[in-house]
Amino acid sequence: MKMSKMKKLAQMILTGLLSALIFSNVAFTSSVAADSSNNKKKVECFTYLPPGWTDGFVIANGIRIHYWRTGGEKPVMIMAHGSSDNGLCWTNLSRELEADYDIIMFDARGHGLSDPPSKSDGADAQCEDLAGLIRELGLEKPILMGHSMGSSSVVWFAARYPDIPRAVVLEDPGLIPRPAGDARNSTNDADIEKQRKQILERNNMTEEELVALCMKNTPQWGQCECEFWAPSKRLHHPNNAYRRLSGRGPEKSELFTRITAPTLILKADAQGEDRKKNEEVARLLKNGKIVHVKGARHNVRRDQKELLLQALNGFLGEL
Secondary structure (H helix, E strand, O other): OHHHHHHHHHHHHHHHHHHHHHHHHHHHHHHHHHHHHHHHHHHHOOOOOOOOOEEEEEEEOOEEEEEEEOOOOOOEEEEEOOOOOOHHHHHHHHHHHOOOOEEEEEOOOOOOOOOOOOOOOOOOHHHHHHHHHHHHHOOOOOEEEEEOHHHHHHHHHHHHOOOOOOEEEEEOOOOOOOOOOOHHHOOOHHHHHHHHHHHHHHHOOOHHHHHHHHHHHOHHHOHHHHHHHHHHHHOOOHHHHHHHHHOOOOOHHHHHHHOOOOEEEEEEOOOHHHHHHHHHHHOOOOOEEEEEEOOOOOOHHHHOHHHHHHHHHHHHOOO
């Protein structure tokens, strides 16, 4: 009788141990699966230097300019980012194109690891920064792509040096002039200092805070895009506020008449009068095309990357 009870007790203990072992194994497997899933996400959305990409510096137009490069014996494409971004903000688009192009993503003056601007900079400073970068790297017939502020640099460069670009791509350039009373045109000392303080405040936010802000304001971009956007805000120099002092330079309507390279404008979605005005300015290009990307706002590639790639690849395929 005692032996029977001991056997039952032993069986119960053994069963308990086996259950615990099985449960712990399931938990371990789930943990590994979760870790693998997280690792996969990290690989798909890396914030470190991608394999094979390099970076460097050149002295051009009197400042030190930093750039990232995908490399390879391929046609060169230079990407000029928008205000408060940096070169790596092009990463997600560059990954789509690097198989066919050697992409150079440089940090504009006052952004990323490039030198800051000064009060004495001319309106064409960023145009000549681009010219100096191309000379120092010994590039021939590069394709130029610019977003917002970067598109202004690219347009001015392509108009001033029409024989250099193989082609021009503009992501949401400002085609319609700003109204004379636009606050962004103010050169008032108080307005400039206010902007400098605002930039500095964002410099002092943590990357986690900036990613959260990005996801709150632009959830359609996705976590991966926000993780590249966030670090750029901490490297945006407050002296960029001094760009107001130099003015905005010639309007696109004037510069477009001097551009000879094939040009693609990837414009934010627009309807009615704004769309007509955009198309009117685009017609001034000798060899140009404008595409209003459905559903896209100012950050076209971030809002509608697939639609942008469809138009961009079609254009590049015809060069």
